[in-house]
Amino acid sequence: MIGIVGAGQLARMTTEAASALGVDVVVLAEQTDDAGAGIATRTLVGSPGVPGDLGRLAEVCDVVTFDHEQVDLGEVRALEEAGRIVRPGSATLEVAVDKARMRRRFTAVGIPVPRYEVLDGPAAPSAAVAAFAGTADWPVVLKATRGGYDGKGVWPVADQAEADETCARAAAHQTPLMVEEMVPITCELAVLVARRPQGETVVWPPVETTQFGGVCREVLAPGRLDPATATAAVAIARKVADEIGLAGVMAVELFLAQGALLVNEIAARPHNSGHWTIEGSVTSQFENHVRAVLDLPLGDPALTAPHVASVNIFGPDDGSDPATHLGGALALAGVHVHLYGKRARPGRKLGHVTVCGSDLDDVRARAWAAARVLGAPGLPKPEPEGGPHER
């Protein structure tokens, strides 16, 4: 029995994969109607923020893993000290959830990251930003070192006035900050890695991701990269996995900028940039996560088709539910629709579609056509406006 902290769509898709292997899942769900609750063998209602709830979960399963990172690391460490198996463990999570710690750790071992400074020195954050911008030049990017995801906790600032404002707002919320150069991004990549506790590792081909408003909208596998860049990205991802002692699946998100690769973020769990693997790869990220946390041999990450496109489905602005358009999307040839059973709200991530095929333009066109049918009005065109963008 695998225990999953959280019961969102990642828990749901992990459970689908676990079920195929005959493996039971218990989820720690905030609500009984969470996306991952109905399908789990067992649902504990609770929260990792409530003292004792992680322990209740650990008691009824063989290994604890995660749907999200909003966990108290002290509690995770306490579980480990009590002899519970947690994968990934606290030593991995403390790097994954803290951008400052991650940047420092990676810098120390030669994993490339954007130029940065953590704003925890003696100087006032505002003054430190000024000094950093004096060498890196405006605009710069302020980031919360913890708690950010999907573009939250990331604030590009154009000048000192904007920086002062952001620093003041962060101070009011006691949000620790770092400042980073604005990277002139050519494209964004993600590399999915699965690693067993003792080191066996498989890496999926690097993918190209497109963000709008800091949120991933489209994933193309394989990414349109020259072979040397793809090889370098895989090597970086392997190095990260070894460095943080990964047990499970991880996504390493990278910037490609002026020919160089820079690690932007990591997520030590199955990730939106890997949903395409369900149909697009021999072994899905969810199955390999199950296999990795159970310390079972990992499966083949090879693609099942020359090209795979995956597009996220968000709640339309009018509040309507994409599920009501399911038939229209399924009428499109070769479209794999995934809906997460979540209540529709404008902008909420409710599902994704994946198309596999031999022609890149064709698979993208079909995936976006399905996304439009599922009711996301005003979706941008597949090819966003050029120029650097930041998340």
Add this chain to the structure above:
Amino acid sequence: MIGIVGAGQLARMTTEAASALGVDVVVLAEQTDDAGAGIATRTLVGSPGVPGDLGRLAEVCDVVTFDHEQVDLGEVRALEEAGRIVRPGSATLEVAVDKARMRRRFTAVGIPVPRYEVLDGPAAPSAAVAAFAGTADWPVVLKATRGGYDGKGVWPVADQAEADETCARAAAHQTPLMVEEMVPITCELAVLVARRPQGETVVWPPVETTQFGGVCREVLAPGRLDPATATAAVAIARKVADEIGLAGVMAVELFLAQGALLVNEIAARPHNSGHWTIEGSVTSQFENHVRAVLDLPLGDPALTAPHVASVNIFGPDDGSDPATHLGGALALAGVHVHLYGKRARPGRKLGHVTVCGSDLDDVRARAWAAARVLGAPGLPKPEPEGGPHER
């Protein structure tokens, strides 16, 4: 919400597919630990044999479908008369579950079946068998017209003495019988069909199945057939689906004998001969069953690789659990393991493995290697002894 009568492995795999589409499932399970119970959104404990239990299921779902055929057709008709949606409906089920009715119906519309006679005339069954054998020649096959599956209810008899004995045993159990010619089988095929209530139909490429002891052990997709035979098999399966007004997925099992195709059995539900479709076809039988019973557009049944082999996993003779050998099987390249979470018992169907690839011998070898690792001792070699066999 789809309601499934029964909670075996077919319900489990149907639920995995439904979950991906964001569709909830309620199962009517005999026991809370049935294979399909843990994963369902909701489990009602009950039995289609208990008056009122089908009605309880129908009350909490939008459409009722089936994991098995052990249902009282009178109760199904009563549900339909009360306005409940049941797919496939009673008009389909009454043909699918009664071999005598099926043979007569198919004969009437020109769907080829083995030469047969239903033993419900004025003559004693034993005498009718003698008369039939007088024209068809010994051996002949006696079959229970209802309730048989996996080789149960099928009795080849070599002579009058054996026929008398089987007829007497059947009479003691009030089992209605039919007699059939012993078909000189070249190979056995199955054709999977999905059909929407108003007629949209998709047909997967015909597969070759190998039975040992009347139970399916291996499925090869596509079957090794000449194109004319494959085309004819597809045409027969479409004709059957239309004739019985199918709504859902059905398997048509055929004999190829002396160049001719004969329908042996049909199962108006997802079927063991279609488990390979989970990885081996663009749309699995389980997803298309969900789509068909919800009257949604059907998905592409094309293969994802040139060759797919699937081998069933049974409980080893020593009572051990194949799940304990999961790691060994997953260590083999490209093997998709499905275990159903059922308690291991010798001979019980507990799972299956599927391998996709470009070389038939290679995918078969890997699938059988995985099956052996999963602990089925004494499994026959992939290629059984030649000669006619009957189920």
